[in-house]
Amino acid sequence: MDQRFPSKARDWLKRPTCTGFVIGLYSVLFYLSNNLTLVHSTMNLIFLLGLFLLLSTSISILGGRILSASVSAPGAEKALTLLLFALLFVLLAAPIRELSLPMQLLLIAFALVYTLVLQLPAYYLTVGLLFMSAAAASAMGLEIYKMHAKSKELAAEVPPEWFQPEIRRAHSVYLIQPDSYVNTADIGRGYYQMTNFGMDDWLKERGFTVYPNIRSNYADTLSSNISIFEMRHHYYERHKLSGEVYFGRRIIAGDNFVVNFFEKNGYETYLLNFANYLTFDGCFYSYCHTMPKTVSLFGAEPFIAPDDVDRWANSVNSTLERFPKDRRFVFIEHSMSPAHISYTQGESRGREKERRRYESKLREANRWLQAVIEEIQRTDPDPLIILMADHGAYVGYDYVQQATTLTEDPDLIRSSFSIYLAIRWPTTYDGRFDDKFATPVNVFRYIFSFLTDTDSFLSSREEDVSYLNITEPKPGIYAAIDESNRVVLKPRSGL
Incomplete structure (x- = not known):
């Protein structure tokens, strides 16, 4: 014994x-x-x-x-x-x-x-x-202690003067976010060598301004959206070993300045997302809708059939139809269309097959985007519609995780950040911000400046710099693309 x-x-x-x-x-x-x-x-x-x-x-x-x-x-x-x-x-x-x-x-x-x-x-x-x-x-x-300390920092970071202006142009605002939709300038060059099947012309016919050279500030959905809704850089400083920013989902799911500012001005706020990827920690909009899907307990992505994009468009449109159309902010997020290339080496089909797969999914993405935009414009007489992706599609890599390895190939680096941006402005817009758009971190500064008819949000614009979190060979946060849209690859500590 x-x-x-x-x-x-x-x-x-x-x-x-x-x-x-x-x-x-x-x-x-x-x-x-x-x-x-x-x-x-x-x-x-x-x-x-x-x-x-x-x-x-x-x-x-x-x-x-x-x-x-x-x-x-x-x-x-x-x-x-x-x-x-x-x-x-x-x-x-x-x-x-x-x-x-x-x-x-x-x-x-x-x-x-x-x-x-x-x-x-x-x-x-x-x-x-x-x-x-x-x-x-x-x-x-230890992680809980860090999170509580960080929550106090987040509460103290919002400048009080941001809450002072009031919205004078009370248009409904729609932010539509297709995952990994690449911008007009990059889609025909570099590793992409494709078209977006006439999407630019379709949008222009419906009153959109298409901005051709836009790139994200960060190369993943959570990090990018946090900077969009906080209207500030975070430089991955709240980054966990798991690869996520503290309170990231909570911020994106409504606990952020953008949503709070709309609600302070009498707006109803809505989050319509394809899967519950962003709402694991709850939802803090006035209303949340997730398309019914089978969700894996162990992280496997659900299979997206071709007809899912049509069901998604119908789901969004029927949801929008049920609610008042005056003074509403709606965030419509599809985390899997068109979607980036495969994430891991084991999932990858190889560089060229991944490129062709992305190209085919662009056509599917156009279908649901057009259906949703048509419904918004049919029911809302003068909306402000922002069509903006979250990050690039990584075409040129074999799989997404390769992007954390330092490379000097400028086309690969741009592939991680290239995003589509098109805005349907209300009829009173005079075009004064058209040459200002470069990265998402400042987008809502311009949107709020238009809606409030003030320049309060423009006095402290963030740098239009794109950042990578590199794991090898020299781990660190790198400025990948600078404000002049040049690939620079400089460690942030050395800037």
């Missing part, structure tokens, strides 16, 4: 109830410590606790009883250990899936050797996970 643990503690650790609970506890703490920006709302925390703790404990108890009743004691011990490893692998499916195939096979081999060759007791696994849970809890505590 193993005497390295006191007998009572060993007996307690051997219970399937304890082992299942510890597996669930470790899984909860692992996901929380690595994805705190996704699950720091109360409802998400309750969901995770219920899913992992109840599921793992129930499976362990049931499995232990079945094995004890049907298999000899030594065989039951081995079978239970394998069951526990299988349960752990299932609960940690998302991070394990990100490992290379050799690493996945190595984990499976370790489980088999642990169980069948070394024949170590199952409770050793429990003890190990308890230590790992303590480490995860410690990391999570």
